[in-house]
Amino acid sequence: MDYDYEVLIIGAGLSGLAAGIRLAHFGRRVCILEKQVRAGGLNSWYPFQGRILDVGLHAVTNYVPRSVKSAPLARILRQLRLSHDDLRLCPQRISRIIFPEKELSFTNDFQLLVQEIADKFPSQVDGFLKLTSSLADYGELSSPGREVVSARKVLKQFLSDPLLIEMLLCPIMFYGNCREDDMDFVQFSILFRSIFTEGFARPKLGMRQVIQLLVDKYQESGGELRYGCQVHKLIIHQGRVAEVHLANGRIMQAKVIISTVGLPETRLLCSFWPAEAKEPKPGEISFVESILMLDCLPSQSLGFETTILFYNDTEHFVYRKPNGLINSLSGVICCPNNYQEDEQMSTEGLVRLTHLANFDLWSRLDQDEYRRQKEHCLRESVEKAERFIRGLGRHIVACDTFTPRTIQRFTARQKGAVYGTPDKLADGRTAIKNLYVCGTDQGLVGIVGALLSGITVANRWVLYGA
Ligand SMILES: Cc1cc2nc3c(=O)[nH]c(=O)nc-3n(C[C@H](O)[C@H](O)[C@H](O)COP(=O)(O)OP(=O)(O)OC[C@H]3O[C@@H](n4cnc5c(N)ncnc54)[C@H](O)[C@@H]3O)c2cc1C
Structure with a gap:
């Protein structure tokens, strides 16, 4: 059969880019289809009032220094043919x-x-x-x-x-x-x-530089990347994906399809799902995050030296979808300025406040109420954080808040479930023969997890595999 590509990858998040780089390195004819106008997915970046903000970056986990060769970070860098210096990581x-x-x-x-x-x-x-x-x-x-x-x-x-x-x-x-x-x-x-x-680090110039590095690596190796290209339907025939239908009306064919958009989301794209295969349910865990821009650096002016602070105010730590819009009884406070080396180059303070949030409640609000509740939630978050960062509220010069609704709108993750479904597919194989899932719903989460997942699925099922 004459295919358009050997492999089509749905989504240019970190797992899709990593899978693409592996395949392109080995000369496979591969194309990534991304519905947004830029790559990076859940960990991308966006322009905001003259600044570049990371969508979600708190930390690159799994940080080890250059000399440690056996850790996951070192293995990923080798597989992607990148050097430790390329990422310009500043430790916490x-x-x-x-x-x-x-x-x-x-x-x-x-x-x-x-x-x-x-x-x-x-x-x-x-x-x-x-x-x-x-x-x-x-x-x-x-x-x-x-x-x-x-x-x-x-x-x-x-x-x-x-x-x-x-x-x-x-x-x-x-x-x-x-x-x-x-x-x-x-x-x-x-x-x-x-x-x-291992530990936390932050790329000196944020995720934009890392994503650009990955996109360049992929394209230099011969991979194709199409932005604004939403996959609308996967037509299943005789247990295989026979056609990939795009929202713009185009139809594409490939021997192998790798989807990075999540398992329940991939299932919804399929025209058929075998009755004996489990119907994956979306996850319930989502978050609200406020990104605060300050007129000062927290460690210099507010005495806050911590990189990431996890707090919990109750006897038992409750990790579940809250009964209200958010649960501010626990949360994460991340200060990107408080990575080593970051402060010399920062002119503006930055603090990110994160809480568990309830997608169902956020999704029921009309536009006016949604805006009001976002403001209310911001005030509540700042009040909680002021216990640890005194005077925080007085130094805010700009802020942006995202909710589970924002996450669903921009990434198509159902219910804004950042960490995907509990029904993980351990080895990436789905009920459809030539359709594989990688990224969050293979069970590897976070930046390093997503990269590792893309590498593993590309290696196992296309380069060395069945
Ligand atoms: C707010 C937030 C903060 C985070 N902070 C951190 C952190 O500090 N450290 C960390 O390690 N991890 C963090 N994570 C988690 C990390 O970002 C993710 O685990 C990782 O980026 C997931 O990558 P992925 O490739 O699996 O999926 P995604 O990033 O979701 O990539 C999927 C891609 O597919 C595209 N897509 C969706 N549907 C279609 C379609 N139909 N057609 C074409 N394209 C489509 C999407 O636009 C997206 O680009 C955070 C996540 C969020 C949301």
Whole structure:
């Protein structure tokens, strides 16, 4: 059969770009179809009142220095033929987890967290060290048919203090858990390593530079990228994707289709789904985030030196769709200026405030009420953050707030579910023979996770695989 391309990739987010780079490097005829006018997906950038803002960037997780060659970051760079210097990563200074009774600090040096636990939870430190040596790894995530094991249950086998369990779960859930209340232990392990054992960094010039680097790499290797090109329907014939219908009326054909738009979203694109295959449900976890631009740098003028602060005001950390529009009893405060080296080049302060949010409630509001509630939510967030950053509200010169509704509108993720469906496809294979899913719904979340997922699916199913 004479195909237009060997591989069509739906979506130029980080997983789509990584898959594309691998395939283009090996001379495969590949085209990425992106509905937006720029690449990057959930972690892209946008112009705002004369500035360039990152859509969501708090941190690139999995940070290791250049000399560490065996970590996921180093493996990704090798596979994409990039150097550590290309990303211009600035490591974090210090991050904190603050609960009513206790506080833990951590940096990219794991020993600090071990010391903090020894000081504040002396009876737990042995269990904590045993836990860290029992963590699962990336390989286990992609083994098909594996059972999901409750992270809470496993944690209880190692730790007897419920407060420490909640404090460890707080950043890990905020940065990658698609399930309510509990999470998959393998996912926990991967996120634990990426946040605590390895650590946080920020690309010096934000995501725009990283995305441009990936797009250039892809196009220089011969890959094609079409913007403003929305896939409207995948026509299934005899168990395979026979045609890809675009919203502009064009029809394309390819031997293999890789979708990065999410599993439930990909299912909706398919003209047919086998009755015996599970119907994937969208996730429920979404967020509201306010990006505040300040007339001063938080560490110099407001005494706030923390890179990322995770707080929780209740006895038990509640990670689920809130009953109201947002849940400000817990949240994340990220200060991009507080990465090492960033401050010398910043002229404006930046603070990002994030809370769990309820998509269903946000989606019911009419336009006026939606605007009012966004303002209300901003005030509530700032009030909460002022406990940690005194005088924050007085220094805001501009701000932008996004809600689950914004996420759904721009990325097509149903319910604005940033971390996708709980029905993950471990190895990327779907019920349709030549259709694979990569990115968030393969189970690898975040920037590094999405890149790794794109590489894995391209390698396994196109370059070396079936
Ligand atoms: C607000 C926010 C903050 C975040 N912060 C961080 C962070 O600090 N650190 C971190 O590591 N991770 C963070 N993440 C998570 C991270 O951004 C994602 O896990 C990752 O970018 C997902 O990449 P992806 O390629 O799987 O999917 P996506 O980025 O969703 O890419 C899918 C692409 O497909 C396109 N598309 C959708 N439908 C169609 C269609 N029908 N036709 C054509 N194209 C289509 C979309 O426009 C998009 O470009 C954040 C996410 C959000 C939303």
